[in-house]
Structure formats: structure tokens, C-alpha cells
Amino acid sequence: MPNRTPLYDCHIAAGGRVIDFAGWEMPVQYTGILDEHRAVREAVGMFDISHMGEFLVRGATGEAWLEGLLTNRVAKLSPGEAQYTLMLNERGGVIDDLIIYRLGPDEFLLVVNAAKIDEDAAWLQKHLVDGVEFRNVSAEFSAVAVQGPKARDVYASVFGTELPPERNRVLSVSFQGSSGYVVTTGYTGEDGFEIIVPNAAAAVLWNALLAAGVKPCGLGARDTLRLEMGYPLNGSDLSPDRTPLEAGLGFFVDLEKGDFIGREVLAGQKAQGVPARLAGIVVTEKSPPLRSHYPVFVDGAQVSETTSGALSPSLGYGIAMAYLPSGFAKPGQPVEIEVRGKRYSGSVAKKPFYKKS
Amino acid sequence: MNVPDDLKYAQTHEWIRAEGDIGIVGVTDHAQEELSDVVFVELPEVGKVVAAGETAAVVESVKAASDIYSPVSGEIVEVNAALQNDPGLINTSPFESGWIFKLKISDPSQLEALKSPEAYREQIS
Structure with missing residues (x-):
């Protein structure tokens, strides 16, 4: 039985054509991939990304624990900041690429690929240490990505406040009485934001964005948009047999920060060439x-x-x-x-x- | 959904209009809607002989490539070159300017085995 996000009925109501994606019934398109692609490049579109996974990490040693499991330097992040990073196996191959958001000094949010939620969670559980609290809250949260040159105007009209100008920021927000997060990240190369809210608030959020003129966009346009930017998709462009250096993601690998799983292989590749x-x-x-x-x-x-x-x-x-x-x-x-x-x-x-x- | 009364239909969503021993082939309105934005059409070579049910062309949307099967056997005598520069004709005019190829029908009795407009309407309803 495939999974459905809390926005499934919204997709059907908007004319979405639903396909199976990593075990999820997701809209591939509404009016057409070309039309939706153009809307994001020229105006503003939104994507249901509720199928993606959310993990919360808490604890005074949380940062040190994550440093040992991720390629980018977590210590660079101040509260409210985010970075793209990768989680590797012992061979230096990619288990998953993800975004880590520092919510507070000892509190982190990890957003991971839908197809990898179980594998990522099992890997993190396996390496869990005393003093760190790890929670897979994927089933409790929904998320919508709002992307395009007009995303900022939409944010101001729906939330009544300005979006932070910098990319890779996270802030806590209250929406319709539920608390969630607004993050200035995306997968399209356009300006925009993503909102993560408890499932109960998802449809209200979607409809508010719809009323603000945001065009629903499916996985088809999400794929052409990310590919035009050269952003990799895990499972296609990233794999357990390829390192982030081979994938051209060296910018997100910090070999100087101390040890992390896979580091030795990457250091060898750095010295000898990929x-x-x-x-x-x-x-x-x-x-x-x-x-x-x-x-x-x-x-x-x-x-x-x-x-x-x-x-x-x-x-x-x-x-x-x-x-x-x-x-x-x-x-x-x-x-x-x-x-x-x-x-x-x-x-x-x-x-x-x-x-x- | 438009299903013209003067055509025969294949289970695989092609239509054929027989004019003497020449058959004009395209895909149905239903098929173009399912395919959505057609961005490329690979046409058969003129002179190629195809059997009924054999792949004769490929229509590609942004998301997927779909084989187009010849509804009947015959020799390709003409292809719609306009589709090379404007593949979207398949979306905008599936039964007229979006036709894909013409073939010389080798066995007219095969037309009888195709679906009537009523039967095809039933299939897609």
C-alpha cells in the first residue's frame, strides 16, 4: 500500500496526475511539466515535499556526534543556519545527501530524501551514542517548497512578515496555531522558501498559498528544474559506490574538521585524484x-x-x-x-x- | 474527449484513417493528453515495412518515451516532417496536423480487426 501525504486530496482537487515515487503517491504534474517549470523560473510555484524525512537531534554532544557522521563542518553553523551535507558509508560512498538546520546550540533538524528515510534512520540509530536524542519525526510533519522570483512576495502576503534575505536560514514560525519551520533552501535554483508544519496544518497552508496565486507543481518540473542547476538526485546521480568528490561535491566535504565515516577514502582520493x-x-x-x-x-x-x-x-x-x-x-x-x-x-x-x- | 466517427482505433491509442489503400496514422486525443507535452517525435523511414502492432515511431514527452505501434501492416510512404520542428502538433491537433505517418496498407482486412469509435470510447471511459 503506497503512502499518501496529508496533501493528497489537495493534489487531486488541483488536477494532479499521481504516480508512485519511492513508495509515495505523488503528483508528477498538474497542468503540464513545461508550464510548471516556466512558472517556477518566471513567477512562483509550490511542491508538496511532505514525503521527505525530518529527523530531530538534541543533546550537548549532538554537534560532535553529527560531525562524525556528516561531511560538512556542523560547527560552522550558528543557530538559525543551514548547510547541505552528505552522510557516507565506510567506503566513502553516499548513503544520502541532506540539509542540516541548526535550531539551537544543541538542537538540529535534518531533512533527508523520502526514499532513504528508513535507511538513514537505521544508520543513525546504529551509531547513536549516550547523551544524544535522535527522533525520526517524518510521519508527523508535512512540507511545502515555494520557489520562484515571486516567492518573497507570497511569503509577505501569507505570513505578514519579510522572508530573511539570506539563503540557508531556518526560523521557527507559528501558522494557524501550529508551530513549524520556515527555511530558505530549495532544489530549483530560484529564490524561495520551504515550510515544514505538523500534518494537521498542511492543507490550510497549501490552500493559503494557492489563494496567494502560487501554482502547484509536480515531481516532473522538480526534476527538470534541479537538473538544469546540475543538482544531483540521490539514487540517480549519487550512490553508495560513488564518493562526494567523484560527484563534484567537494565544497561540502571538510577533510580538516576531524574524523567522520568515509573520511579516509576521501582523503586518499584527494591526494591521488578521483x-x-x-x-x-x-x-x-x-x-x-x-x-x-x-x-x-x-x-x-x-x-x-x-x-x-x-x-x-x-x-x-x-x-x-x-x-x-x-x-x-x-x-x-x-x-x-x-x-x-x-x-x-x-x-x-x-x-x-x-x-x- | 474527442473520438472522431470516421476513424478506426487500436487498443494502444493510435487512430488510422483509410483513404483507398493508404492509411494515415496518429495518436488519439486521449493519448496526447496522457502523454502531455510532446517534445520530440522519432519518425520512421519512408520505405520501411512494418507489421501490425510493431513499433513504427517514438513520441517523447518531458517525462517519458512512448512507442507508437502501427495499427496495420504496410510500407511507410510518407511521414509528417512538420513534427520535427513542432512536435507539440500532436497535443494541439492529434487528428489533423499532428498525424505521424502514412502507409500503404498490405492487408485491408486488418482494418476490420480494429476498434470502432464506439468501442474505443468505451475503452477510455
Whole structure:
């Protein structure tokens, strides 16, 4: 039996087309992926992200415990700040990518991928130490991401106050008598915010945003938007067999902060160089939309396959990501991508694919 | 949902309009709505011989690639080149300017095995 978020009825009412995603019945689109993609780039759209997981960590040694399990330096965060980070296995491979929010000196919120809630929670429980309280509150909270250049205006009209100007902030809010969190993070490359509220407040929140003119958007647009930014999706672009250095996420890895699970492997890769890198690829001729698992060729020999791909709605051409042997992972490197037996010319490109003009 | 009365339909949501021994093939209004934004069409080569039920074209939306099956056997005699620059014609005009290919029907009796408009309406209701 698939899970439904507390917003399921809202999706049906808004004409959402529901598909299975990681065991959840989620809207893939309402009016159409292109239409929703454009709304987020040009105005404002919202996504139900209630399927994502929320963990709370409390305790005087919480920071030290998390430092040993995550790649980025937790100590950099002051209360009210957030950072993107990764949780690795002993081989340095990615278990999950997540955002950690520091709610107070000894209190943290972790937001993790829906497909990884159980695995992440089991991993954290397994490594739990005395003095740290860990709670998986995923089933109690719903969340909505509001993204787009007009997100700030929407926030002001719905909440009657200004959104913090900085990205990666978290603040506690009260909405309809329930307490929740507003965070200035997102997965689209646009300005915006995400609101995490108790399940009982979710539909009221959704309807208030709808009334403020925010367009409901599904997982289809969420995927094209994140891919245009070159943001990885765990399970497609990240895996237990690839390190964050191979994925090009070295910025979120702090090898100087002390030991953490997977650190040794990353330090070795840093010294010796990574064998492969997650490269951005653009096609330079008319082609079908790129998708995952399409073969990638260099000089006539297959060297890899795509991990994600799309026909970029904003750019109008095919974009993809693939782990390429490091020698080929340089911008300008010619490649070919095979679609149904036909090869199309492309080249390695810098990420993000899409830059705001 | 538009289901024109002068066409025959396949279970797999293609339509065919027979004009003499030539059949014009496209996808139904129902199919285009299910596919949503069509962004690419891979057309068959003229001269290719296809069997009934065989993949003749591929229609891609943002989210997925879908095979288009020939409702009857025959030889492809013409393709709708306009779809190369404007694949969205399949969404905006599935039964007219969004047609996909024409074929020379090799066995007209296969048309009898296809669905009537009533039967297809029943299928998608």
C-alpha cells in the first residue's frame, strides 16, 4: 500500500496526475511539466515535499556526534543556519545527501530524501551514542517548497512578515496555531522558501498559498528544474559506490574538521585524484530528450552511461550528467550519447547548465 | 474527449484513417493528453515495412518515451516532417496536423480487426 501525504486530496482537487515515487503517491504534474517549470523560473510555484524525512537531534554532544557522521563542518553553523551535507558509508560512498538546520546550540533538524528515510534512520540509530536524542519525526510533519522570483512576495502576503534575505536560514514560525519551520533552501535554483508544519496544518497552508496565486507543481518540473542547476538526485546521480568528490561535491566535504565515516577514502582520493567525475553533458545537435542510463561514448568507445537527463525546458536542448573517467570530465570534451541505437554529438559542459540572466 | 466517427482505433491509442489503400496514422486525443507535452517525435523511414502492432515511431514527452505501434501492416510512404520542428502538433491537433505517418496498407482486412469509435470510447471511459 503506497503512502499518501496529508496533501493528497489537495493534489487531486488541483488536477494532479499521481504516480508512485519511492513508495509515495505523488503528483508528477498538474497542468503540464513545461508550464510548471516556466512558472517556477518566471513567477512562483509550490511542491508538496511532505514525503521527505525530518529527523530531530538534541543533546550537548549532538554537534560532535553529527560531525562524525556528516561531511560538512556542523560547527560552522550558528543557530538559525543551514548547510547541505552528505552522510557516507565506510567506503566513502553516499548513503544520502541532506540539509542540516541548526535550531539551537544543541538542537538540529535534518531533512533527508523520502526514499532513504528508513535507511538513514537505521544508520543513525546504529551509531547513536549516550547523551544524544535522535527522533525520526517524518510521519508527523508535512512540507511545502515555494520557489520562484515571486516567492518573497507570497511569503509577505501569507505570513505578514519579510522572508530573511539570506539563503540557508531556518526560523521557527507559528501558522494557524501550529508551530513549524520556515527555511530558505530549495532544489530549483530560484529564490524561495520551504515550510515544514505538523500534518494537521498542511492543507490550510497549501490552500493559503494557492489563494496567494502560487501554482502547484509536480515531481516532473522538480526534476527538470534541479537538473538544469546540475543538482544531483540521490539514487540517480549519487550512490553508495560513488564518493562526494567523484560527484563534484567537494565544497561540502571538510577533510580538516576531524574524523567522520568515509573520511579516509576521501582523503586518499584527494591526494591521488578521483578515478571518475560526475560531468555535465550538453548535446550540440537536435536530439531526443536525454534520460538516465543512455550510453556515453568518447572516440567511438563507450566510457559511461548517463545518470540523469532531460530536454532542458529553459534552454531547449538536451542536458545530462554522467560519471566520466577524470581525463574526459573537462568542459569542452567531445562525447556522443546513444539514444535507441543512434548517437548524438555533445560535449562536457560546466554546471549549472542554466544561469539566471 | 474527442473520438472522431470516421476513424478506426487500436487498443494502444493510435487512430488510422483509410483513404483507398493508404492509411494515415496518429495518436488519439486521449493519448496526447496522457502523454502531455510532446517534445520530440522519432519518425520512421519512408520505405520501411512494418507489421501490425510493431513499433513504427517514438513520441517523447518531458517525462517519458512512448512507442507508437502501427495499427496495420504496410510500407511507410510518407511521414509528417512538420513534427520535427513542432512536435507539440500532436497535443494541439492529434487528428489533423499532428498525424505521424502514412502507409500503404498490405492487408485491408486488418482494418476490420480494429476498434470502432464506439468501442474505443468505451475503452477510455
